[in-house]
Amino acid sequence: MGAMDERRHSAVVRVTHWINTAGFFALVISGLAILVAHPRFYWGETGTVGSDSLFDLPMRFRFGHSGWGRYLHFLAAWVCVLNGIVYVVAGIMARHFRRELWPSGLQRVAYIGVVFGLFPLIVLTGLAMSPAITSVVPGLVEVFGGEQSARTLHFFFTDFLVLFFIGHILMVILAGFMKSVRGMITGDGI
Numbered sequence: 001m002g003a004m005d006e007r008r009h010s011a012v013v014r015v016t017h018w019i020n021t022a023g024f025f026a027l028v029i030s031g032l033a034i035l036v037a038h039p040r041f042y043w044g045e046t047g048t049v050g051s052d053s054l055f056d057l058p059m060r061f062r063f064g065h066s067g068w069g070r071y072l073h074f075l076a077a078w079v080c081v082l083n084g085i086v087y088v089v090a091g092i093m094a095r096h097f098r099r100e101l102w103p104s105g106l107q108r109v110a111y112i113g114v115v116f117g118l119f120p121l122i123v124l125t126g127l128a129m130s131p132a133i134t135s136v137v138p139g140l141v142e143v144f145g146g147e148q149s150a151r152t153l154h155f156f157f158t159d160f161l162v163l164f165f166i167g168h169i170l171m172v173i174l175a176g177f178m179k180s181v182r183g184m185i186t187g188d189g190i
Helices: 011-037 068-093 096-100 106-128 131-136 138-143 147-186
Strands: none
Touching: 011 068, 011 147, 068 096, 068 106, 106 131, 106 138, 106 147, 131 138
């Protein structure tokens, strides 16, 4: 097979991949800042420092944070959502999912599960924690059993996403790190 016959990542796939990568790191960093401010999880509608928690992470509270974590998290989340919409719409129009990603192996099954399952759940639980959103769509928070339940589920869904990310990086390393990264930057054969 010649170099011209090799499969290539489209420009849309490459650009959305790197935007999502930057957004993912911003979400993880800001999520950690939010988590450090309140490392306790509850079930139901409410939960406060003085009430019983479902579970606590083994870290100390860091009260008085500036709020930068929430602002960055909100900004990065919307960047990822809009970027994801572009990726999915372009992928459907180009038949990317059917042609190249229809599950034929564990990595592709995981990828489809993340794109069409985990990401939407993370977005929905994130929206369910937003008073502005739930004032307009109160049923959204009810689906998850309350704002604190949505936060707890959001935490676990994020953990699964981080595990997927670690697996993704390991697969990139096993496939040849430089070749894979070059392919995602230049579109050269993958």
